[in-house]
Amino acid sequence: MAVDRYPQLHADFRWKVPEDFNIAEACCGRWARETPKATAIYFDSESGCRSVYSYAQLQRAANRLSNALFSQGVRRGHRVAIVLPQRFETVVAHIAAQQLGAVAMPLSVLLGPDALAHRLQDSGAVLAIAAREVLPALREAKACCPALRRVLVVGDGPVAADEMAWMEALQAEEARFKPVATQPGDPAFLLYTSGTTGAPKGALIPQRALIGNLSGFVASQDWFGFDPFPDATQTARPSSPGKRAREIAGGDEGPWHSKGLPKTDAVFWSPADWAWTGGLMDALLPTLYFGRPIVAWQGRFSAAKAFELMAAYGVTHAFLFPTALKAMMKAEPRPKRHGLKLRALMSAGEAVGDAVFGWCRDALGVPVNEMFGQTEMNYVVGNCQALWPAKPGSMGRAYPGHRVAVIDDTGRECAPGEIGEVAVHARDRHGEPDPVFFLGYWNNDAATRAKFTGDPADSWCRTGDLARMDADGTLWYEGRADDVFKSAGYRIGPGEIENCLLKHPAVANAAVVPKPDAERGALVKAYVVLAEGYVGDAALVAALQAHVKARLAPYEYPKEVEFIAALPMTTTGKVQRRVLRLQEQARHGQGQTAQPG
Incomplete structure (x- = not known):
């Protein structure tokens, strides 16, 4: 049986947030300078188009786009809508927006005109970068969005007078750009909730939230190819896994300096839409943060395609939501025949359940690490098969750096086994601010206050999800409160x-x-x-x-x-x-x- 290193891991971990932090520098700039030829994106599509892009290519394209956006009047703090599927241009758009200090607002290409109009109006977005297939819905929505001055169109074909073609816009600009300096608390993203319990609300996410995601990302991916005990020898005592997690998610040189950053051979893939927190913050950005390649698949999900992609690109780490795993389980009783290199697997969105858990462990040969989080505070609870034994069917335990409890309607912590609402405290177990939290709901102070039991800087943040907690901190999901x-x-x-x-x-x-x-x-x-x-x-x-x-x-x-x-x-x-x-x-x-x- 695996040794349970959770108590030491959680106790040793301390956040280290630098004075200056920018996601574009952390996820691209440093790699473009130090490992320019390293692969950033493997692109594949239903049309058969395939490409490989390096970090240097990503940086040059992002510089051109930053210049193009600036020439269109985009400035620090402006909201820029990104309505694109998984493709190279989507990553370029995110890096370019962060270099400008703009607020990126990713939106799903599946949204209709009414849904687009609500988000564009509510945010006051000044520019949209959109795939050509989205144009009919976007043009209809734009009619009632006076702040939206320009649409940058990705894809071949004619454009309207208030639109610009992607290739023409970038080719007219220089491949050099001086990024603005941002602080950890500066806004980076405006992410709209799914709206399953009412009108979607825009959660304003700071730069530092990526740092807050890293401990959970590494743990849920069974250390993402890193060695949790790099000092281990037959005669020397291994270093603390908590110390190793701290090095990876905010070490002595700061989390955005590559000096001393451990190496990994990981290749990542997830079908999760990059317009969603799960695709953006659980897959795309953490993978780029560590200078590794991610597979971008522009097409519909199918069980057969999932196995094909993982085999073709040597995927070692993945995020597959329960719906995808259920389809794969029903379609393939012998997944090992595909010769996969998969070493770790995370799932989130809903409870996996012991049927899927058993298939992943026994048939796929990779036990699934469930993860729980929200747009407002992501990657806060989960499992890590590498360092603590998971209880099948459980949500897991609070990831390093996060203080999680089950509370009742009055905000009191529930006794073990008692069902209550999962809540995350704004401060970690050491009393320091947890960097994972959102800044608040866009133009909705009342909703922000209602999310917390008290002062947002020093109280519990409610999730709306019900669970019970064991004496060892393991959480068991009971469903949405509603x-x-x-x-x-x-x-x-x-x-x-x-x-x-x-x-x-x-x-x-x-x-x-x-x-x-x-x-x-x-x-x-x-x-x-x-x-x-x-x-x-x-x-x-x-x-x-x-x-x-x-x-x-x-x-x-x-x-x-x-x-x-x-x-x-x-x-x-x-x-x-x-x-x-x-x-x-x-x-x-x-x-x-x-x-x-």
């Missing part, structure tokens, strides 16, 4: 039932929600996406109900099952149970019924 419901007096958490359903071979995915019921208050209802080859009939409904009855409490089995082609999902891969819950409420009001069991 996803948990009562049926006949019993408290129902959908995650456990969904995980149980997933173990049935007929189920590709499932979501559990309450259906209003006059007698019980609510019935447990399951929406089920069928695996290939199965038919959703009364016999299968009965089989699924019996499957759950045999494994969970009698009150937890779904009284109704409805088969559905696909579950409503956010762009970040989370099931939108709220959509299904509202659907059930509407049906109840209209007297409609679903397939009973």
Whole structure:
């Protein structure tokens, strides 16, 4: 059994945030000077277009774009929308914006005109960098966004009078640019929440938040190819893993100086959209921070493509959300036949569940490290198979540098085993400010205050997620606060039932929600996406109900099952149970019924 080094790791860790810090310098500038030929981006696409870009190429393109943006009036603090998929130009846009001191606002290419208009209006974005395929929606949205002066279009084709072609804009500028100096607390990103519980809010993320992400990133990737004990010999006592984590995520030379930075051979890939916190802060920027290559796949996700990409590019580390892992598990019982080099795997977005956990460990040969975080304070809880034994199905424990608890409605810390809301304290266990936190919600001070139990600089920040904590600090997810419901007096958490359903071979995915019921208050209802080859009939409904009855409490089995082609999902891969819950409420009001069991 692996030695549990968690207590020492967490106790030894101390944040070290430098006086000056800029994400562009940390993730590109230093590497362009010191390892200019090193690969930064492997690009691949459904169209068959493939390219390899070095850090030097990335820096030169970013310099040209910084000059182009400056010539268009973009200045420090201005919001720049980036509406691009995974591709080289997306990285160039982020580096260029940070060099200017502008605030990058990544937006999904899947957003429609209304969603784009809300974010562009709310942020007051002055310029947008967008893929050509987004132009119809963006042009419609732009009509009600007076602050948006210009659109820079990535992709071949004609442009309108208030638009500029990417290649022409960059070719007109010099490949030299002097970046502005920024401090750790300066804003870097404006990231809009998914809006599953109301209108999306813009979370303003500081430069230092990347530093705050690093301890969790390295731990969840089983040290990302680094040696946690570089001093270890047969006669010498190994250095503390806490000290090693501190060196990697803010060492004696400061986290953005490459002197003494350990080397790694990691190659990273994730299908997570770079417009989402998970894709940007859990994959793209940490990988570049360590001067390693990341695979950019511009195309739809499929289980077959996931295995193909990981094999072709020698991917050693990955972030795959539970929805992706479920699809891969159903599609490939023998994943090792692909000859993968995968050494570590992180998953986040929703609970993985023991079915997927077991497949990753036994079939894939790489136990999954679950991670939990939010846009507002990301990468705060999770597992690290390399240094502490994970409990299958758990969320893990607070990553080094973060103080996490389960609290009740009054802000009191709950006893072990008691269900409450997961909260992160603005100060770490040593009383120092945690750099991972957002600066606040854009133009919404009331929402910012409501997020905290007191002073945002010295109190608990609520997540809206429910969990229980063991005596050793291990957290067990119970669902979103608004996803948990009562049926006949019993408290129902959908995650456990969904995980149980997933173990049935007929189920590709499932979501559990309450259906209003006059007698019980609510019935447990399951929406089920069928695996290939199965038919959703009364016999299968009965089989699924019996499957759950045999494994969970009698009150937890779904009284109704409805088969559905696909579950409503956010762009970040989370099931939108709220959509299904509202659907059930509407049906109840209209007297409609679903397939009973």
